Amino acid sequence: MKTRFHILAPLVLAALAAAGTAQAQVGQAGRLLASNCFQCHGTNGKGPGFDTLAGKSASEIYKDLKEFQSGKEGNGIMAKHAMGYTDAQLQALAAWLATQR
């Protein structure tokens, strides 16, 4: 996992930079990915439900998801769930959720 992340990281950054010109599309992709969270964390991550995601920064959400992926947070639903997304997808959904206040 760790190796894969290091290899992917530069690509992700490049992709995010390139996407700056087409932010609307990237935002919409992040929104659709983030909508996978809404069933348990409320529409737009605003609760009520499990932990409220709105109001958190992108880096905070991304870090939490990586910790779930690593198994450090036990073997609950989120440990499985966080495995379902590529690093670029985690970045995109975290960036979108960070726009929700």
Added chain:
Amino acid sequence: MDRRIFLSSAAAGLVGSALTACGGGGSEPALDLAGSPRRRPGTTTTVVTPPVTPKSRVIVIGGGMGGATVAKYLRLWGDAISVTLVERMPTYTSNIMSSMVLTGQRSMSSLSFNYDTLRSKYGITTVFGEVVAIDPVAVKVTLADGTVLAADRIVMAPGISFDTVPGLGSSNKMPHAWQAGPQTSLLASQLAALPSRGVVVLSIPKTPYRCPPGPYERACVVADWLKKNRVGSKVFVLDANPGITAEANAFTNAFNVVHKGVIDYRPGVTINSIDATNMTLNTSLGNLQANVINAIPKHKAGKVVTNNALANVDGRWAGVDVLTYQSTVAPGIHIIGDASATTQPKAGHIANQEAKICADAIVRLLAGRSPDPSPVTNSACYSPITSDSASWLTAIFAYDPVSRTMQPVPGASGEAAGRSQDNYEEMFKWFNTLMEDSFA
């Protein structure tokens, strides 16, 4: 709801215009909503009022988990899309949690959800009626009362229907209770009348059926209740499938340990015929007589799909492109949820996510853009094993461009390590939040 008020406000304008529109290409009559604040672009306001001048129209048929969610998200994400939700019933009864009605742990009314918030908060128009015809080319829907609705696109979310059971006819003696409603109450009353040392049979159809862990969960919930309330009773689980189809570890443990001696699980069983009068099933294991028989028949898509030549997969299910959920035989029609043939489980949580992908795709298509090329869906659910413990199951599916199907992401699917009271408590939070994301 007050139908007169409903018809005299926004709905009247929409239905009236729909009657004269042809495929959504006609002029756009303004809806009279003087004084209503417009949604600010790029923000999610508390109330998403209907567009003063709709740019496009979508009709959603079926107000279950998929239909309610797609209607809501079309309004949240769309650019001045007017949304009309057509549904038979004024309220939706949740299938999720409905097995707990059988044991008195939940009431039917606690599973009832109405469309008030979809109307008031998202500006969705509701029409309660029966669809009798669909014109996939002109994109029109005809209702039983003669009303014709026209739109740019139709989303169908009709859920499931059942094969008829030979020998059962219209008898109520062996309810499936697999669409929550009167059959749930009926099965609950039959269980309540069960004597001590009674025999209950639950039969599971071949896959694909709605809610893969659901029948096993029901067996557990009923067994747990029998142990406390009808001592000496048994539940025979007759599975048409070769083995447990979901949460195999949890249910194997439940059948062999937790509910040992109460649940008798038999895989690979064929039911040859039924004798409703004598409450007897003739099966590949021999004849079985029972006090209560919960026979869940084989499924197919809801009748509005099969009646309109949209069930092009095995004659039972609607083939769809999972990037957009467009029917593979009628591109103006999108079909989501249990009625569609996909590699994803037939379940409310996944229908909710399919609805969001469909809404996003429609918004893009109406703007002349391509759908998202790499959608992801997720499914999560909790299954009660006893009256105070539950298990869970989760899966994530990502689009595979080679097979053009949604495929499970390796390592992202699995079940709980074991049943627990924490899971049981989380189950209610999951249910409440899922229903709110779909209906409110």
